[in-house]
Amino acid sequence: MITRLLLICPLLIAAAATADEIPFRLERPIEVPEREQEDLVAVPLDREVFAATADGFADLRVQNAAGNEIPYLLRRPADTATDTRHRYWTAPDPMLRPLEEGGLEITITLEEDDPQPDGLCLDTPLKNFEQRVRVESSPDGTNWQPLGQPAVLFDYTRYMDVRNTCIELPETAHRHFRIIVDDVTAEQQSDLLELTRRLRGNEESERTEQITVDRRPFRIDRVRFRHDVPTSRIEGLEKRDYPIAGFKQTQNEDQQTVIDIRTRREPLTSFTIATDSRNYSRRAVVQVADSTEADRAGEAAKWREIASATISRIDFKSLQQEEREITFPETRAERYRITIENRDSPPLDINDIEAAGNVYEVVFLAQPGESYRLVYDGDGAPAPEYDVAALRTMLREGYEPTLATPGPETTRTVAPQPFRWSELLNDRRILVTVITILVVILGLGLYQASRRIEAGDETPEAS
Structure with missing residues (x-):
């Protein structure tokens, strides 16, 4: 009986891990221009997609009308300048x-x-x-x-x-x-x-x-x-402005201005402080809230510094200098915080926070007469591994994709999902309990096997 349990438990765990299907909750039709032949198509991602997708866009797919996945290349377009x-x-x-x-x-x-x-x-x-x-x-x-x-x-x-x-x-x-x-x-x-x-x-x-x-x-x-x-010369990744969802500023006891910013998880690379204040030079620190794990554990968000800079503006007669932008590595988060060191100076009058970041596009081959859609927002979806060598070659050889736009976002009709064993097995406490039980069962099995061996050794030989 113990031997059967030892054999069946791993099979049950493996079956439970593979039985889960990842549902995608949201979808948007891709509005592709009419075409008479196969064509490269690029779909810029926007705030709705950023807000609902995971880091790395692992839960983003392109599907045709039949629901089949279409291989795509996720790229960040570059800013180019034309030289002669x-x-x-x-x-x-x-x-x-x-x-x-x-x-x-x-x-x-x-x-x-x-x-x-x-x-x-x-x-x-x-x-x-x-x-x-x-x-x-x-x-x-x-x-x-x-x-x-x-x-x-x-x-x-x-x-x-x-x-x-x-x-x-x-x-x-x-x-x-x-x-x-x-x-x-x-x-x-x-x-x-x-x-x-x-x-x-x-x-x-x-x-x-x-x-x-x-x-x-x-x-x-x-x-x-x-x-x-x-000739074209690459000057860097293409940037665009992303309006923030809102911000709130407070003054703390350490003579600091604290600005809490909310976004929709756009791939941001800079904040610019919009202020009418003049003749200042202050140190500013940008932090991001690692809130996902904290929210799961019911704890307060932990703040992690991602950049610091000196913001300044000198405005005196013909002397005009200013630097109000703080740059940082590309980050996708819902909450940011900017802390400005005022010391004994009066706080700055902050009017707005301007955000900018990278542009992302989904590039794929569209067939004539076929319709396509973006589907996304699937918890735990693994990142797809497509063969995109052909797409990279087409772009490298100078073929420019046709620009398409995502349509209105709708919630997909998803059947009620059964209990997801993978979530249970990913719980550390459950895993420790299961491993402990297996170790106890294995120990009992070894103990019983040793008793049987000893009993066999003590049986008297027939004369």
């Missing part, structure tokens, strides 16, 4: 033709693989010059039309290190370009002055000043085209 990268290449096979009025004409045809240029540069070794240049374009190399306004290339090294030998080009689809340089041979005055003096006795009878003027051609080493390539 310049790509230069030497113009292929330029054709030159001197003009009768003293100018120079350069004709260039782009090669098949060349992109449309956004500008061009005339590389020259010359210094101290001004040169007027015009650019024309043609779709066929025969009919020419002006491309932009005439430009002046210059080098003022004589006065300052200022130089420009490039021209911006307006957008065009033409592949033939003609550059016209006016007065390709220019006169340049020498920096040196030749002075001749004639003396008669000790007196100057004649003075002659002579300036040398050099006729210098505008030498062009090469013509380069420029193509602008936009």
Whole structure:
């Protein structure tokens, strides 16, 4: 009998642990734009989802109309800035033709693989010059039309290190370009002055000043085209403002302003103190209430510090400086506390508390003609483990998902749940009791087995 109990108890525990099904209490339809083919869809999470989901969003699912789970990727979008990268290449096979009025004409045809240029540069070794240049374009190399306004290339090294030998080009689809340089041979005055003096006795009878003027051609080493390539640069995680649920401030006996803040469990990363007070500098500490375990045990919340900073505002004549933001690692909690050290100074007049934090999105592949919904708020739901390698690759390759929005929140119709054995087995006191009983049963079994062995040894042998 004892042996049977020892075998049956582990089986009962395992069966009870696996028999529980996690119900999700809330759902929201996902309003996806009409689509004719498979598409990436991103659903931003909002305050309702944050308020009802566990840390790490373990109890969040995407389902289709049939109730089947759809694999999704939970991501935090990044803030990006667009930079411009310049790509230069030497113009292929330029054709030159001197003009009768003293100018120079350069004709260039782009090669098949060349992109449309956004500008061009005339590389020259010359210094101290001004040169007027015009650019024309043609779709066929025969009919020419002006491309932009005439430009002046210059080098003022004589006065300052200022130089420009490039021209911006307006957008065009033409592949033939003609550059016209006016007065390709220019006169340049020498920096040196030749002075001749004639003396008669000790007196100057004649003075002659002579300036040398050099006729210098505008030498062009090469013509380069420029193509602008936009590039994206990640500046950090995307942030957004999250209105708080409310706050209350009090003054305690330690000359501190205590601000109790309530939120809806948004993924916050900063608080900003809104105050009309001026000319102050105070130390502020942000704490979060670890209230979940305390509420279960019926105890008061325990406060844990997550950040500290100096908030300040200097406002005197032309001196304007302020720092009112306190940043901290991403935290999801219902209750926060900011403690401001006033010492003997009067407390600040707090008008509001502004909160900001990270943005979260659920990204998945949506099929044409299919409807989807978010389901969440399931106690004890394990975190899903989906194969999202394909989704990551699509996003990394630059495929931007279509933005969808969650609809109104509704409570799901959930059948009455049977007693959940897993909750009973997760109780430490019950586990200790069960283990103690099993140890006693095992001890009794070993004791009885030893008695039987001893009884067998004492049986007399047959003669």
